[in-house]
Amino acid sequence: MVNHPESLVETGWLADHLLDPGLRVVDARWRGDDSGYQLYQAGHIPGAIHLDWHLNLNHTLAGVRDLILPAERFAAVMSAAGIGDETQVVAYAETDYSGAARLWWALRYYGHDQVAVLNGGLTKWIAEGRELTRQIPEISPAHFTPQPRPALFATATEIQAILSDPATQASLVDSRPREQYVGSAVWTPHGSLYLPPEEEWVDAGGRRLRGGRIPGAVSLPSSENLDPQDWTFLSPDDLRARALANGVQPEHRVITYCGVGISASLGLFALHLAGYPDLALYDASWEEWGHDPDLPIESSTPVTRELDKLGIPYRVFRHPGEVRSLEQAARERDQRPEQVVRSIVFRLAQDEFVMVLIAGPAQVSWPALRAYLGQSRLTTATEPEVLAATGYNVGAVSPFGLPAPMRVLVDKSVLQEEIISIGSGERNITVILKTEDLLKVLQGAEAGEFGVKGG
Template sequence: MKYLAEKEWVLSKLDDSNIRIADCRFKLGSPDEGRSLYDHSHIPHAVYFDLEKDLSGPVREHGGRHPLPDPAQLKKVLEKAGISRDTTVIAYDGGEGAFAARFWWLLRYLGHEKVFVLNGGYKEWAESDYPLTKEVPSMERADFKIDLQPDKLASYEEVKSVAGNQDSAVLIDSREEKRYLGLEEPIDKKAGHIPGAINKVWLEAYKNGRFKDTKEQENRFAGMDKNKPIIVYCGSGVTAAPNFLALKEAGYKHVKLYAGSFSDWISYDSNKIETVEKY
């Protein structure tokens, strides 16, 4: 697969000075847990990246619950971790995939192509009795050059222009079905979905804690034109990232992520929301 790394390959590269490993473990609602897990044990040479402190910007009136970080600030964080444009980066989380995929998407948005998600994450690594450590590595500062890729990011204005108009682009809601239907909303102030969006639940990108293979991803999105623009979103731009990765694995060419997602959409009072009363 193009964007995933298997644990056996990562194990063979642990002592490669041109490899950097990013620990992205996090728990929504318990923001300190990821760092605590890292301090307890992590893959050797891994550097910790916090979803809210490193991989998101400050929450404001608009922009959603996990706004994009300022590229210049993220550049400093990456450089401190010893990541340059020549570095191969492997991101992992607990095995959920979403937090590592968020890091993966951010680096791709910044123009870094040599970045992969560890398939199976920490869970599969630990279950295989592969090396773990508590040692926090000290990295030599690198020079990371930003080359923003706007073709990977859908702006609010772009989403507004395609909402309810599936002729121009396919809008994919990545959240669980009950949230998409508006039957349940545990986080955001309003329930439902952006008009015209279809539902492709992000969890369906996985099987037994691993990303499904390319053929299975193609089957998930069967019937969708691979040359048509696609915009993926979720609640705050995090769990949509696995769907972005899955679509690219399946051969879809024009995929964008709406980073603010539904939490940004509902921050504008005039925006319409669709709900479905019954299944």
């Protein structure tokens, strides 16, 4: 596999080349309230111009919003921005690279390969104490010749053909946050809009959308391609390992999508850095797919898939927003706090873990747990350990659908309730089921007194 370091430039390189005559630096910051240009005016990298993907580079067609401009209109915008056929473009943003990655994809789609993204973006540039300016540069128009590359552009028709032929060597990558992937929310310019409880559709700024994902798509949220310490991209090896771990093979044609083709551009860029050769963006993304009732969707979680396989009845409840307390969770689920079951993972030794199920405000009793397990040393598993051991993030842990068998202890507080709710494998989504069915699935679970009454 061939990596592409030429597509990613470092802040030091850019600082040394700011005065190069053939270079055009583009500030691609944007905001849901269209205030990206105001951010640019307040301070930007010297010589940079501003292009907002939402305001300058997109249009609406047949009700589908934020599609890339047709060739002639795109060429006119580039020419007016001083980007010609020989111009080297470097695009940057902040911690959200989506605007820069979108410009990178758009230029490459229209045949312009001399484009790179600034690693670490403006965030790293500022952290290094580099110069900012408020001066708006004068722009000399250039000539941009669009030469579309259809292979970089995916459509709903192509995806339907992939879904109808399981033998096709293709991967669908969902670049949205996981709450959108599992169907509890949809994209808006201001962030995730959660569906009302028990509803399948929601009005997203005048566009009626379903929650869910394209069948067979894997979840690779675009933000997870970055190191949150300095907002640089993960190494090509790490990006490749992340994709491979989710079944995205280098020999596949890989199609990324998101809400409107913006974070999918970042996901596609990361796969490009990882050396994946055959990449395409589904530009219309969920804006089209989620609106059309004739197109198939999935909205299951790892836990519901496990319960379905076992024939266990349950009900999924999607919270309308972030859950921040036990009381809020119970209230929105129309339950008492004692019906809300938490799954807590403890580390006994290296690579040896145990999960304790405990209900409501009850707290795990460390002395009781140590005595039962015969362990003098016992620690709560760290977030990375929880993810590695269960496949779930903290706040979404469930005893169902684990990648490997794990010892499960059920506190008596759980057994006192007829109906309980428990983690679904995804944050802000819960599974409601009978306690007796919980125990049917967890036949090897050990019941006992592992908790003390909480406040």
